Amino acid sequence: MGNGVSNSADKNVVDLSRGHRSHAAAKAVRTTRERLHSSHGGTPAFEKELLVMHAQASLHGAAITPFITIISAGLSAYLSGNPLYIFWALLTLSVHAMNILLIRKAAKRIPTSSRQERWRHALLAGHIAMGCCWAAFGIEACDACGPTNTLLLKGAVLLVVLCTTAMTNILLRQAVLSAFTPVILTLSAQAILSQRVEELGFALAFTAAVLFFIYITGRLYLSNLKLISYQSEKDDLIAELEVAKSMSDEARRRAEEANMAKSRFLASMSHELRTPLNAILGFSEVMAHEVLGPLNNPLYKEYSGDIHRSGQHLLNLINEILDLSRIEAGKYDLSEESVSLLEVTDDCVGMVQLRAKAKDIAISQQSETSLPALWADEKALRQVVLNLLSNAVKFTPPGGEILVKVGWTVGGGQYVSIKDNGPGIAEEEIPVVLSAFGQGSIAIKSAEQGTGLGLPIVQAILAKHGGEFKLKSKLREGTEVIAILPAKRVLQTLPAVEGTQAVEPKRRYFA
Incomplete structure (x- = not known):
């Protein structure tokens, strides 16, 4: 009773954990889908990851802004002769250095912080400060260059800065807008105050360029966000698959x-199961044949016969179960010797002949002559043929016919074919019939029901011999079963060669 309770409890635990795992897996997939299709462009977890990536990319490209600043200040000071550009460069480099310190601090704090929006605003404030520096560059005059050359110089520098800022800040939302809003406002105010068409056109052109890069960086930001979402979804699904696989492997191992x-x-209980049945069979047979004296009541003799027949049937069922268990446990060893398949088949036909006559079933044989012996287990082969013949007699209706063939296969092996004209098996039921404990609808309705282990045992024994089993059947057309032994099992001696060419004996082949 203790074992039964334990097994029941284990079963309940497995069932509950399976449901829990399925629910957890569905919840994880649903959460991932919601993250992927969120209307805010991504969850805070994704935005935090983008901020970290932006900080790391900004630290790696920290030398770009000082390089552009020094080149712009040097070129402008050389062309204009105005030393203010040097002071402007020092101011811009100082602001850039403070931004780098801020970014370095953010790269350390953001992964563990729950206020990534606060850090994003701080980074945008740094971009606004840099934008003010570039706005100061835009209002500086170059009297020695002339109005047109001044606009060309400012336009070239600001466009280079715009492109660089846009490409290095695609992972930070609104970075381009924050950095160049001061520049746009300064250029627009300067154009309005000067009333010059060139400066007004330059301000409009630069504003259009900024809007274009804002659009481009926005699309790139969303693309990166989707890539992270896809990666996260893939990681979640892979994790779930790994968990499911490990649970499945564990369940399979336990099974x-x-x-x-x-x-x-x-397999180890074979003796214990057979011993009481041997006593039942022996004593019931003694009583049925009245060996120790006549029975006073004729019903006792009839009951003794019933006990003997029932015990014999039960012993056959136990033998089938034990045989399959020994095969599954790997304890079914072949006792191989030289065996004649034709003789084994003839003996098995003789054993079922009496049952066949009782049902008025005719058994006919077609066999090859001079079949060589096989290297096989005679008892196992006899069990195979007897199982197949017993099934044929069991399911063939009275007055039916059974055809038994023994011959050569195309590959040089030998086969036994048993064909009946019984009710047949539906095509979809063939896999069920070939499985352990599987029975078709005809077998279930039959009065002579068995365990459904006959054909699995036949398949296992033939597989032990390296052979093959085939079943062909159709409803209302009968069934044909074929047991095939491979060519390597045939013990065939070659005849002496006469002349220059050997004479090949005539054979009929089975496909």
């Missing part, structure tokens, strides 16, 4: 261990 334990138990 295999339980199956092997069952098989080992039944």
Whole structure:
């Protein structure tokens, strides 16, 4: 009773954990889908990851802004002769250095912080400060260059800065807008105050360029966000698959261990199961034949016969279960010797002939002559042929016919074919019939029901010999079963060669 309770409890635990795992997996996938299709462009977790990536990319490209600043200040000071550009460069480099310190601090704090929006605003404030520096560059005059050359110089520098800022800040939302809003306002105010068409056109052109880069960086930001979402979804699904696979492997391992334990138990219990049945069969046979004297009541003799027949049937069922258990447990060893397949088949036909006559079933044989012996287990082969013949007699209706063939295969092996004109098996039921404990609808309705282990045992024995089993059947057309032994099992001696060419004996082949 303790074992039964334990097994029941284990079963309940497995069932509950399976449901829990399925619910957890569905919840994880649903959460991932919601993250992917969120209307805010991504969850805070994704934005935090983008901020970290932006900080790391900004630190790696920290030398770009000082390089552009020094080149712009030097070129402008050389062309204009105005030393203010040097002071402007020092101011811009100082602001850039403070931004780098801020970014370095953000790269350390953001991964563990829950206020990534606050850090994003701080980074945008740094971009606004840099934008003010570039706005100061835009209002500086170059009297020695002339109005047109001044606009060309400012336009070239500001466009280079715009492109660089846009490409290095695609992971930070509104970075371009924050950095160049001061520049746009300064250029627009300067154009309005000067009333010059060139400066007004320059301000409009630069504003259009900024809007274009804002659009481009926005699309790139969303693309990166989707890539991170896809990566996260893939990681989640891979994790779920790994968990499911590990759980499945563990469940399969436990099932295999339980199956092997069952098989080992039944295989080791063969003596204990057969011993009481031998006593029942022996004493019931003694009573049925009145060996120790007549029975006073004729019903006792009839009951003794019933006991003997029932015990014999039960012994056959136990033998089938034990045989399959021994095969599954790997304890079914072949005792190989030289065996004649034709003689084994003839003996088995003789054993079922009496049952066939009782049902008015005719058994005919077509066999090859001079078939060589096989290297096989005679008892196992006899069990194969007897199982197949017994099934044919069991399911063939009275007055039916059974055809038994023994011959060569195309590959040089030997086969036994047993064909009946019984009710047949539906095509979709053939896999069920070939499985352990599987029975078709005809077998279930039959008065002579068995365990459904006959054909699996036949398949296992033939597989032990390296052979093959085939079943062909159609409803209302009968069934044909074929047991095939491979060519390597044939013990065939070659005849002496006469002349220059050997004479090949005539054979009929089975495909």
